[in-house]
Amino acid sequence: MGTPATRIGALGWLAAGLVALVSFLIGFVWLPSEQAGAQGGLWNAICRAAGIVRSAGAAPTAKTPAPVASDIAWNTQTLRNATSGDAKRASALAAGCAGCHGANGISPSDAFPNLAGLPAEVIYKQLDDYRTGKRQNPIMQAMAAPLDDQQIADLASHFAALPLAQGKGGTEKPALIMTGSSMRSIAPCAACHGPLGFKHGAPPLSGQKSAYLKAQLDAFASGARRNDINEQMREVARALTESERDALAGWYGGKPASE
Numbered sequence: 001m002g003t004p005a006t007r008i009g010a011l012g013w014l015a016a017g018l019v020a021l022v023s024f025l026i027g028f029v030w031l032p033s034e035q036a037g038a039q040g041g042l043w044n045a046i047c048r049a050a051g052i053v054r055s056a057g058a059a060p061t062a063k064t065p066a067p068v069a070s071d072i073a074w075n076t077q078t079l080r081n082a083t084s085g086d087a088k089r090a091s092a093l094a095a096g097c098a099g100c101h102g103a104n105g106i107s108p109s110d111a112f113p114n115l116a117g118l119p120a121e122v123i124y125k126q127l128d129d130y131r132t133g134k135r136q137n138p139i140m141q142a143m144a145a146p147l148d149d150q151q152i153a154d155l156a157s158h159f160a161a162l163p164l165a166q167g168k169g170g171t172e173k174p175a176l177i178m179t180g181s182s183m184r185s186i187a188p189c190a191a192c193h194g195p196l197g198f199k200h201g202a203p204p205l206s207g208q209k210s211a212y213l214k215a216q217l218d219a220f221a222s223g224a225r226r227n228d229i230n231e232q233m234r235e236v237a238r239a240l241t242e243s244e245r246d247a248l249a250g251w252y253g254g255k256p257a258s259e
Contacts, residue, residue, distance in 0.1 A: 067226070068134075069134065069226055069227050069228055069229050069230070069231070070125065070128075070129050070132075070134050070227050070229055071128065071129075071132050071134060072124075072125045072128055072129070072229075074121075074229075079121060081124070081149065081153060082120050082121040082124035082125070082153060082156060083120045083121065083153075083156075083157070084153050084157075085120065085124075085150070085152075085153035085154040085155065085156050085157030085158070086154050086157060087154070087157040087158040087160075087161045089154045090151070090154035090155045090157065090158035091158065093147075093151060093154065093155055093158075094155060094158045094159070096143070097115070097143075097155075100112040100139075101113070101114070101115045102114070102116075104116055104162055104163075105117070105159050105162040106165050107209060107212075109209075110209045110210070110211035110212065111209075111211060111212065111215075112209070112212065113208060113209060113212045114165045114207060114208055114209060115159040115162075116159060116162035116163060116164060116165055117159075117160065117162055117163055117164025117165065117204065118159055118160060118164075118203065118204060119160055119200070119201075119203075119204075120153075120156040120157050120159075120160040121156070122156075122202075122203045123155065123156035123159050123160065124152055124153060124156040126227075127144050127147065127152045127155065127156065128144075128152060129227045130143070130144035131144040131145055131147060131152070134226075134227045135225065135227040136224070136225070164198075164204060164207060165207035165208075166206060166207045172251070173251060174244070174247045174248055174251055176188065176189060176240075176244060176247075176248060177189045177190055177195070177248070177251070178190055178195060181239075184239045185235075185239065186236055186239050186240070187236065189205075189248065192232070193205050197252045205252040205253075206252055206254075207253075207254070208252060208253055209253055210249045210250050210252070210253025210254070211249070211253075212253075213248070213249035213252055213253055214245060214246060214249035214250075217237050217240065217245040217248065217249060218237075218245060220233045220234045220236075220237035220238075221234070221237035221238050221240065221245070
């Protein structure tokens with residue numbers, strides 16, 4: 001059982017232990033729990049009580065969803081709408097486009113695209129993107145804003161009925177057109193636009209203005225233009241060098257065969 005002195009010493013140690021335990025519970029559990037709600041949680045409060053400073057870190061924020069590239073969703077109904085226009089009914093409307101895009105849809109300026117012969121669904125989508133602000137251009141946004149769905153379809157039908165400007169292309173065909181660059185995850189341009197720059201379901205490139213094509217590649221690369229669904233063109237353009245964008249625009253553009 002031990003001597004009286006031993007028992008007294010043991011009791012003293014027990015009392016000291018109890019005091020330490022109570023102090024710990026008060027200082028590291030009860031008080032921190034009172035502060036936890038206002039100061040970042042129980043664990044942070046306990047760390048502060050122990051003299052440990054934890055980095056604040058950024059407060060979790062909700063992930064901002066990526067902006068929708070276009071309000072156009074390609075389905076049976078949309079395709080029907082895009083090709084339901086009346087070319088004759090759009091004649092008066094199309095006259096207002098002649099200043100930039102030419103009376104026959106062949107632009108007199110390198111700064112503006114040729115519209116003649118573009119598929120109706122291509123023109124329909126771009127006009128709708130301008131109208132909704134998905135594609136940015138002050139002039140075109142102002143022109144498209146007052147148009148309703150039927151007028152957009154009529155204009156698309158009007159320009160689609162005009163003869164497409166055929167390009168001669170450059171003297172040297174860039175390898176990217178047929179083979180792309182697997183090392184840089186660049187698909188061949190021909191996969192979407194065809195080996196000669198014309199393929200059903202994609203905007204024709206052959207005969208388009210070289211300067212306009214280069215401006216659009218640059219805009220996709222910088223993100224200034226972002227109405228490409230699933231970011232196909234932005235991903236490709238970002239991977240291209242400046243000289244590659246020049247070469248592609250030059251070859252696809254060339255000069256219209258009608259000149």
